[in-house]
Amino acid sequence: MLPDAAAQNPTAVELEKVVPGAIVDFKTAADCPTLYVSSHSIISVTKYLKDVAGFSRLSAITAVDWWPRQPRFEILYFLHSLKEDTRLRVAIRAKETDLIESVSRIWRGANWYEREVFDLFGVQFFNHPNLERIMLPVDWEGYPLRKDYPVHGHKYSYQDE
Amino acid sequence: MKEGTTHVESLDPQHELQVADPSGFELPQEATSTARRMTLNMGPQHPSTHGVLRVVLELDGETILNARPEIGYLHTGIEKEFEVKKYQQGITLTDRVDYLSNLGNNLCYALAVERLLQIEIPPFAQWMRVLLCELSRVSSHLIWLGTHALDLGAMSVYFYCFREREEIAKIFETFSGQRMMTSYIRIGGLALEPPRGWQKIVGNVIGSVGKGIEEYHNLLSSNPIFMDRTQGIGGLPVETMIELGVTGPMIRAAGIKMDARKDCPHSSYEKFDFEVPTRTANDVYARYEVRMEEMRQSLRIVKQALDGMPSGPWQADAPHVLLPEREKMKTEMESLIYHFKIVTEGFRVPEGSVYQVVESPRGELGYYVVSDGTAKPHRVFMRTPSFGNLQALGAMLEGVPIADSIAIMGSMDFVLGDVDR
Helix, strand or coil, X not given: CCCHHHHHCHHHHHHHHHCCCCEEEEECCCCCCEEEECHXXXXXXXXXXXXXXXXXXXXXXXXXXXXXXXXXXXXXXEEEECXXXXXXXXXXXXXXXXXXXXXXXCCCCHHHHHHHHHHHHCCEEECXXXXXXXXXXXXXXXXXXXXXXXXXXXXXXXXXX | CXXXXXXXXXXXXXXXXXXXXXXXXXXXXHHHCHXXXXXXXXXCCCHHHCCCCEEEEEEECCEEEEEEEECCXXXXXXXXXXXXXXXXXXXXXXXXXXXXXXXXXXXXXXXXXXXXXXXXXXXXXXXXXXXXXXXXXXXXXXXXXXXXXXXXXXXXXXXXXXXXHHHHHHHXXXXXXXXXXXXXXXXXXXXXXXXXXXXXXXXXXXXXXXXXXXXXXXXXXXXHHHHHHHCCCCCCCHHHHHHHCCCCHHHHCCCCCCCHHHHCCXXXXXXXXXXXXCCCCCCHHHHHHHHHHHHHHHHHHHHHHHHCCCCCCCECCCCCCCCCCHHHXXXXXXXXXXXXXXXXXXXXXXCEEEEEEXXXXXXXXXXXXXXXXXXXXXXXXXXXXXXXXXXXXXXXXXXXXXXXXHHHHHHHCCCHHHHHX
């Protein structure tokens, strides 16, 4: 089940033992590895990473839109271990209609970051204490950071003039 | 935004039971009833929020029962703007995010893209970046100190701080032609060759700012009014602060030695000898002490950079990324082609993603740059320190008198451009 690339990473190997089948993909980058996990296991994965693996800090949560590729969203959790001073990214691939469980009960600080992802990408989280728009007005239509959202105005564009 | 009354209804009824009263006496029963509660809008045009932050305060007399920061008034969609600009054009956007530490933002973005491009930066440019970033840290802390002291009623400190800060702004102007939006750190090195005689200007400023900092220390550190207003307030349990995403001087004033300059060294910071000041008191006064000490340490770094500045080129050897010299462009065919290609098409960045962290004056600043192999970034995400820090404001204000909220907000040193992006 564990992807071959992840076999070298001790955190991934340990995680596979605790939450079998959670890791679906593994990527390395110049700074730190990215663990792709299945969206329904995000709570058990983050709980393990925080309590056992020592990633006590959630640095940020964001998303990347890969439209028109499907599933279009990649939701990223930037974790930081203060003790070891290592970093790790946990990622979920999600469709537009997917509901993601909020990690705000693992880290309270996830609250605003998830609101921001909801606000700008339209990703829906459940079990979130207060999922409403944070940057944009409550009556705003559309999700600006999606790739199919125009840069120059939603309803009105000076290019039309 | 709807009117404040709707928020009262949506409040958790349990809040009635959780009234923390710092003076220790029991509040009379009717004081906590909803009838005596008042919802007060602080901001978005309130001077002590230093920008357009709105805090919806739920008050019982003078005690804050519940504080809810409302952000987004300065949301400009910079992250979306990045996606339609070429990599080299993005630098000018980074200045506008945290407008008090522009060079830190320039540096973080440049480092992230350089890591994707795998460009090696010559030592002179790296040291110069460190020197300028530390000067910008001092300048940012000076603005914080001046406005924080002004909020607490010390008018003269404000004028003194802005006097010293102006000296540093003049240095930036000599280097880049701009006082604030410098865009001086570029992908692959610096924007321009440092001006002749820069050593002298920087040396003078180290002396005058260093003297100034000691002067403010004398004015404030043992001032009984300042101590009364700042000691013992604004604290949260350290674990809660970490969970809420607090970084920078605030977390260091709570005893956690977290500094990206030491933890993940970038741009030659490992070659400098400096301390990361920490305090354990975890209150507004401890944050003041940490920032004062940080300014001294920053000046120490600037001094070291000035004394040991290596010689060499100020730009990397990467003709496909950096514009050629004007003279070469006019005389050499190859340089002309590179110039034409970079200006019209930009440069392609290999596919991949990177999260680069630097220590901004406010805390952990991170740029997550995703490249899809073209000349424009697929996504740029900014993990800005003010956003994480501000999230703790609601928890910090719960149960404190309203007058303390000014001191607590001042001690957080948020920049709204940095919060809203």
